Amino acid sequence: MSEFIPVNEPLLDGDEKKYLLECIESGWISSEGPFVRQFEEAFAPRVGRKHGVAVANGTAALDLAVDALGLGPGDEVILPAFTIISCVHQIVRSGAIPVLVDSDPLTWNMDVGQLASRITSRTKAIMAVHIYGLPVDMDPILELARKHGLAVIEDAAEMHGQTYKGKPCGSFGTVSTFSFYPNKHLTTGEGGMIVSDDPQLAETCRSLRNLCFQPQKRFVHERLGWNARMTNMQAGIGLAQLSRLDEFVARKRRMGALYQEVLAGCSHAQLPLARTDYADNIYWVFGVVLREDCGMDAEAAMAALAKAGVGTRPFFCPMHLQPVLRRLGLFAGEEYPVAERLYKQGFYLPSGMALRPDQIERAAAALRNLFA
Ligand SMILES: Cc1ncc(COP(=O)(O)O)c(C=O)c1O
Secondary structure (H helix, E strand, O other): OOOOEOOOOOOOOOOHHHHHHHHHHHOOOOOOOHHHHHHHHHHHHHOOOOEEEEEOOHHHHHHHHHHHOOOOOOOEEEEEOOOOHHHOHHHHHOOOEEEEEOEOOOOOOEOHHHOHHHOOOOEEEEEEEOEOOEOOOHHHHHHHHHHHOOEEEEEOOOOOOOEEOOEEOOOOOOEEEEEOOOOOOOOOOOOEEEEEOOHHHHHHHHHHHEOOOOOOOOOOOOOOOOEOEOOHHHHHHHHHHHOOHHHHHHHHHHHHHHHHHHHOOOOOEEOOOOEOOOOEOOOOOEEEEEOHHHOOOHHHHHHHHHHOOEOOEEOOOOHHHOHHHHOOOOOOOOOOHHHHHHHHHEEEEOOOOOOOHHHHHHHHHHHHHOOO
16 A cells, blocks of 8 residues: 555744754743744734734633633623534633534534524623634624624634735734644644734733733732743744745645645535635645535545545534533533534545645545545
8 A cells, every 4th residue: 555644744844943953052942932922923913913922722822812801600602613622611611601603514614694693691702713724704703793892712723824805814803813733834833822902911811821920929829820831942943834824825725726626526525615705715624525415424434545545534523512511511402503514524634734746636536436
């Protein structure tokens, strides 16, 4: 059998090694090193924001953002059913209530047409999550948030370098967050960033990230925080990656276009939209959703593709199907049919930054062969 095609492989052939060596030679390996602030100051303006707070991962970025907004017991936060569990962690831990919205069947993002019906007198925030490469339609979200005085948490974990109507993703939330896990357009190994234009909110996140140590009385604490600091080594890798963001976005778009070309006419699978009227896909991952009448679900297809040497990952399991959340009494009797179908029939093909055209052709041929 020819080489296994991994679902993700990052590209680290720029200045990453040079900056890492600098950390080791200077001894600055902790979060106190100079690359952290440099990375924050380079990243925030790149996504159109005034302040950046680098953190340990994208989940921590969301946790801190939700806490910094002061969301707590009884507050309702609206978010898509089809997302990663990172989105609900701090909502649930704080005693706030996650309120779900089903997905748009074509973009796989939150169906913003259903949003207004989910707003109540207890709604305090909307979490807008951009899924898999196309942004969620932000204008209706921002309009409802303005009308009802709601905060917007924009989860742009997967959206580095993407724009919505020409403005950078990450520039829309009261607070917005990113992840730098190795399958992202930019990676730091593990890592994340909170961005905002609100200096007070950014300062609160800075404090929450660092256990709420106080400048004057270091070991006296007025609030519970996290140790969610990013190390100088991670930030060094981030700086090297950030300098290549445009190249990375262009590279992923070429990969997406090649997948679209070689899978065109494959009647058994729905492919990602190449564009909407507000954005061109940046293909964070190349997802496919098998038609329900094709005789196979995602699990069976992924097992067969693994045998053919092609790595895949399942789509997100919707929040209302999460055992851990249902045991808390959440979402009883609720149904989100589009999110459920995406979960059952959807998965993504190899999508890493280091993926080669010949691997894309092989992966696509393996998918087609499942139905030959
Ligand atoms: C939409 C979304 N939000 C949050 C996260 C969490 O990021 P991390 O893995 O860095 O904690 C991810 C991770 O892939 C994600 O896709």
